[in-house]
Amino acid sequence: MLHLYNSLTRKKEPFVSLRPGKIGMYVCGITVYDHCHLGHARSMVAFDVMVRYLRSQGFDVTYVRNITDIDDKIIARASERDVSIDELTAQYIDAMNNDTHALNILPPDHEPRATGHIETIIRLIQRLLEKGNAYVSENGDVCYEVDTFPEYGKLSHKDIEGLVSGSRVEIVKEKRSPLDFVLWKKAKPGEPSWPSPWGEGRPGWHIECSAMAMHELGEQFDIHGGGLDLQFPHHENEIAQSEAATGKPFANYWLHVGMLQVNGEKMAKSIGNFYTIADVLKEHHPEVIRYFLLSSHYRSPLNYSEENLLNAKKALIRLYQAVKDVPPQTADSKLDEYWQEQFNQAMNDDFNTPVALSVLFQLAHEVNKSNSPALAHTLKNLAGILGFLQKDPESFLQSGLAEEEKLVIEQLIAERLKARAERNWTKADQIRADLLSKGIELEDGATGTTWRRIAE
Template structure:
């Protein structure tokens, strides 16, 4: 039975879908003002694996991952570049999809944009005002009255009075309480805006997800996910909005992935340790980045360094090498009673424990290397596919390069022929010189049964 850690209850729970056989899952996506960073990659890959495992477990999954395409950051960045916000958004979404493809992500079932749902946001805000959970202020903004929602803080475990005492809160004379948050922002000159009962304006950030999730999944659905940093205030505010409007539970299970740290320190532009996915892909294959993320449990913090990525590449190379030169039978599906498959399933059913699942793959690789067992190799590839791994031909990965390689595949093949000729002529010095030249360029030669294969180190 699948169990998962529910942030709302702070414990593992057996998963029980609202509708038997179906899963409705919403994950907070990108605010598209800039390229996605490596922390976003963690979230995207983590929930991609959860999506895949839910499907492999026999569920009909509706997976919604939104796009925030109107926001203060978008407006500011577009102004800095001298372009319209929509022009910035379209280019950044294209970049995001390119990065997602490089990481091997499955597309979500729906990918709604905030600007497509403004009418729904206005309607929910009107309902919140009618329910005495929100109020229109004299400046044209609309605020959520957090003290009118009895359950505020139940996701994060925070108490309102503690939050007010322990945090610096910007004084806003139009708020009834400093902890109230904005649902609708009055338009400023030159900003994109929509007509509303409170005048021209645009939605606040938090209301977007309440409306988009309800539109695609209903007022009550199974799973809501996102990065740990969204737990408060974003997800807390979502609960307040949705339950304040509808009067019943919003989500059954809340899942949050852990942070990525860089050299042991939280990633931050101000610290100069900030890396976009695009930066990393200039030096490492997308599947290596995915493997780096997947081999750790999604809730655990992960440290990001070049050395750890090199280690991930070596690990993935070991797995692909086990599949090399084997004639795999066609996949007939996974027999979950097979001992390795059963252990893999037990790991994934235990709160998506990919760390243990990857350990099973390495054990399989060891058996395949030892016995050249094509049936076990097929099982290894099928199991890895559920994590989005090992689906290329081994040679494509082992001989593939990233960026501008120091030496092309054609040049490598030519040097291998020259080395073979030197060995045939018993010119060992020349043979060694060619091997050393290739080694210096990051090429590993492997001699076996009279043939030579190669891979990039």
């Protein structure tokens, strides 16, 4: 049975969906004012694997990942570049789609944008005002009054006083309490705005996710996810405003992905230590990046380094080598039940991908010993749930080299072929050894000599 670590209760719990066989899942997406960095990729890959696994277990998953396309940062960036907000957000949504496609991240079933749900947001704010959980401040903003929700802090597990200091709280003198947060921002000159019962303005960040999640999944759903940095105040505020409006639990399970770090610090645009997905893709195969991102449990911090990416590449090479020479599976090939169960046990333990990967390597060892098409088929199928081992083995094993390097290898193969024809075995063996020392393995066959990279 699947067990998930629930941030709300701080413990692993058996997963029971609200509706048998169906799962509603909402994950906070990106704010589109810049290129996605590898920290975004970690979160997106983690939830992509969760969705893939849940579907492999027979669940009908409705996966929602939003786009924040109106925000202070977006407005500021558009102004800096002297472009329209629509132009800016369209540019970075396209870039995000290119990144996710390259990393084999499945598109969500629904990808709502904040600007497409203004009426939904306004209706939710009206409910909060009617219930006495919100107020119109002196400056015209509509704010949520935290003191009206006694359970505030139940997700981040901090007392109210402790939340005030050291948090992402915007201090505004018109608020009744420093923890109160803006639901609707009064329009400022030159900024985009929409009409509302409280005058022209635009939505605050937190209310956008509550409104879009409820629009797509209903007032209650199964799983809400995002990066650990969103737990407070964003997710805490989502719970407060959603549950105050409906009187029902918002999401049953809260899952948070640990931070991607560089030298012990969170990778973030605000710090300036981030690597864009596009830039990393220039240097590394997409499946290598996926493997690296899954090599640590999703809740644990993960350190970005070239060494860790190299280790991921070596690991993937070993997996591809295991399946490269196995005969094709037959039409009636079935997954090996033992290995499928071992994999499922790992994934049922809060999506424990490091243990799942170890299962794949044990299985690869058996494939190497037996050359069994059924086991190779099982290996590729289970790895496919993690989103890799889906390329042609020969193509993958020759990837990552510049065309000039490939040309040199082909020239050396031609020289070796000539040496063999001249019965100069010493030279032929030396060329093979030289290439092997550089991680290139030659294989002689009836149709000629082929080459592939191997784990060094």
